[in-house]
Amino acid sequence: xxxIPACPICSMENTYPDGDNYVCADCAxxxxxxxxxxxxxxxxxxxxxxxxxxxxxGDDVVLIKDLKVRGSSQVIKQGTKVRGIRVVGGDHxxxxxxxxxxMMLKSEFLKKV
Numbered sequence: 809x810x811x812i813p814a815c816p817i818c819s820m821e822n823t824y825p826d827g828d829n830y831v832c833a834d835c836a837x838x839x840x841x842x843x844x845x846x847x848x849x850x851x852x853x854x855x856x857x858x859x860x861x862x863x864x865x866g867d868d869v870v871l872i873k874d875l876k877v878r879g880s881s882q883v884i885k886q887g888t889k890v891r892g893i894r895v896v897g898g899d900h901x902x903x904x905x906x907x908x909x910x911m912m913l914k915s916e917f918l919k920k921v
Contacts, residue, residue, distance in 0.1 A: 856915060
């Protein structure tokens with residue numbers, strides 16, 4: 809079994825190394841070999857706030873924008889503090905309690921305090 813990754817664009821496995829890049833024979837996409845090796849070494853996903861600061865479990869953050877709560881008419885106002893966040897994977901990558909309710913939030917709408 810080959811350790812050459814599938815193409816990130818078309819997901820086909822017909823790829824080959826060419827110098828410092830991998831090349832997909834199906835869609836002609838090229839990507840660097842070094843970036844693939846570095847991505848495999850990093851086990852912990854890094855989550856950054858709106859200003860580019862790294863977020864970690866237990867941090868306190870503030871909302872930088874009014875957010876509508878899906879499935880409700882409730883709105884979480886800008887400036888609301890979320891204490892003791894937990895970094896999780898997925899599209900909504902931060903979990904925390906907002907006004908006593910557990911919420912999943914996107915880190916792009918948060919600012920570290």
